[in-house]
Amino acid sequence: MSQHKVMIDTDKCVGCGICAKTCVAHNIAINDKKAETVLDDCLMCGQCAAVCPKEAVSVSGYDDKQIKKEENIRLNPDDVLEVIRFRRSVRQFKQEKIPREIIEQILEAGRLTHTAKNMQDVSFVVLDQEKDRIEQMAVSLFKKMKPFADLFSPMAKNNKITDHFFFFNAPVVIVILAENKTNGILAAQNMEFVAEAHGLGVLFSGYFTTAANASRKIKNSLEVPRGKSIAMTLVIGYPDVKFLRSAPRKKLDVTYM
Ligand SMILES: Cc1cc2nc3c(=O)[nH]c(=O)nc-3n(C[C@H](O)[C@H](O)[C@H](O)COP(=O)(O)O)c2cc1C
Incomplete structure (x- = not known):
């Protein structure tokens, strides 16, 4: 049973x-000139509440209110x-603290990002104090795997797994957890x-993401809940x-049909 419910104030x-026209789930019908829900269960996307000109529709159980545009x-x-x-992956960082409000x-940008089936399955781990300890676990793992990677890739062979191979001494790392990887990557x-709008530089660390997903020890340290994995890591x-x-x-590769 969903903890959310579409509520219709029949007085308003x-x-x-x-609302019925907008509802993708066809979950609102008009009877006797009043809207009513068909099922209690739906996507709970809140589009019905967002389009109602009379503020008659709301979705209960969410922590934040739908803000009027x-x-x-x-x-x-x-x-x-x-x-x-002009955006680039950044791998050289100043040793300057990022203010808490900016983090x-x-x-917030991650939390507000849309999710498939409105799953809202994305959560975050901000690495600050624990950053170096967790990076070291990934470094150890990659050092063990390196001889195998070297066999297949000259670029891997040329790459040194240093102590800061994954996070490049950046002040903050955000690990994005999700049930659905696409949702995490969109966030x-x-x-x-x-x-970037705050003048920060970012690196998507696919390497750390791979190492962390492969290691029970790293996942435990990050307290990854059952059913979720690491979708992406932002340095x-x-x-x-x-x-x-x-x-x-x-050049652009596109086919118009
Ligand atoms: C999904 C994804 C994973 C990536 N993982 C890494 C990584 O683990 N380490 C790294 O140094 N760069 C990583 N990159 C950065 C890419 O190498 C980089 O985007 C690409 O070379 C183009 O350079 P640019 O981002 O400066 O345009 C990743 C990028 C993406 C999109």
């Missing part, structure tokens, strides 16, 4: 049907593209945008590198 409802915030598409064009805003991308800090040119990318 005028039976306009906008006051103005149409529009990003300039050219600016957005420029941000994407919280980055986490990661939005978090990166907010971090974050103020960049100690300045990129003067955009990233080289292949």
Whole structure:
């Protein structure tokens, strides 16, 4: 049984049907000029509550209220593209602390990101004090695996597994846990945008993510709950590198049909 419920205030409802039309689950019907839910169970996405012009619909059981949208915030598409064009993975960081409010805003971007089936299955582990200890576990694991990787990849052979191979001495690392990996990665991308807007640099650490998912010991240290795995790991800090040119990318590969 869901802990959430779609609530319809029949005194306020005028039976306009906008909620029923918007509901992807076809879970709202209009009877006698009033909206009513068909089943108690649904996605609980809250689109019905978001479109109701009379504030007659709400979804119970969520910690935060649905905030009224006051103005149409529009990003300039050219600016957005420029941000994407010039964003780079950062692997050199200043030893400068990131204010707590900024970390919280980055986490908020993750929390607010949409999820498949509205699972809201994404959670976060912020590594600060425990960062080096946990990185060392991954370093030990990779050192054991390296001889095998070296056999298959000249690039792996050329790579040294140093003590800071995964986190590059960054002040903060955020490990993103999810049941559905795609959900976690979407959160990661939005978090990166907010971090970048604060002048921070970010690295997606696929290597740490792989090491952590392969190690029961690391997963226990990160307190990964049953059913979840590590979707992505964000290494974050103020960049100690300045990129003067955009990233080289292949030409657009697209088929219109
Ligand atoms: C999913 C993902 C995982 C990555 N994992 C690592 C990693 O473990 N270590 C690393 O140094 N770079 C990692 N990167 C960074 C990529 O190597 C980098 O994005 C790519 O070389 C292009 O460079 P740019 O991000 O500066 O444009 C990862 C990137 C992505 C998208």
